Amino acid sequence: MSVGIGVAVPSVLLVEDDAATRAFLSENLSADRFAPVVATSAEEAIEILGRARPDVAVVDVGLPGMSGLELVSRIRDGAAEAEWDTGMPILLISGEASPHAAVRGIGRGADDYVPKPFHYPEVLARLGSLVRRSRGATLCEEIRVGTLVVDRHARRATLGGRVLDLSAKEFSLLAALARDPSRVLTKAELLRDVWGYRAAARTRTVDSHASRLRRKLADAGGGERLVVNVWGVGYRLLPEEV
Structure with a gap:
């Protein structure tokens, strides 16, 4: 019996300082045919962006040092010393579930927002939607x-x-x-x-x-x-x- 899958494997920059959440998302996104590149801080994420071109980013708002919101602004502004896609899709995750938090995140340039505690299938669905829109193609069609x-x-x-x-x-x-x-x-x-x-x-x-x-x-x-x-x-x- 033949098995065929129409798959374009997207890379995802996962910026999360909590080890358990980072491991959970990385393991499951890998199983769902994403290629995670992990960072534990905004500063590390910027270093990765200088040498890699991820298709989409998942950013935790509550990062140590530079916050996730500041990182979103930096991604959108770009950097003179490094080239990256300033329009890359960004999904924010945050422990603050208020509508104001979502508005702040979208206002900084995020494309979507998921509050914690999140359900993984929702994160997966939102990431798939962002990648499809950015590529104009269907993921795992x-x-x-x-x-x-x-x-x-x-x-x-x-x-x-x-x-x-x-x-x-x-x-x-x-x-x-x-x-x-x-x-x-x-x-x-x-x-x-x-x-x-x-x-x-x-x-x-x-x-x-x-x-x-x-x-x-x-x-x-x-x-x-x-x-x-x-x-x-x-x-x-x-x-x-x-």
């Missing part, structure tokens, strides 16, 4: 696994040319499994990536959604065994022998 086609941009899936009637979470679960169809995704990973859980939780929601998704794929007449339960671990899209 199609994932093909045999006769299964998952269009993440249109949020549409077909099997053998037949459109699948999926709920929002069923589609997100299918898209997560289709990204690496032979790899087992643990329930903890799926709860994080699809439902936005930041910590492990005792819930049957993954199993119930996977069961409904498997049934709908079977009803579509694909004749293939899809969405396989690996007992005690999680799920994969394709059986092991494929």
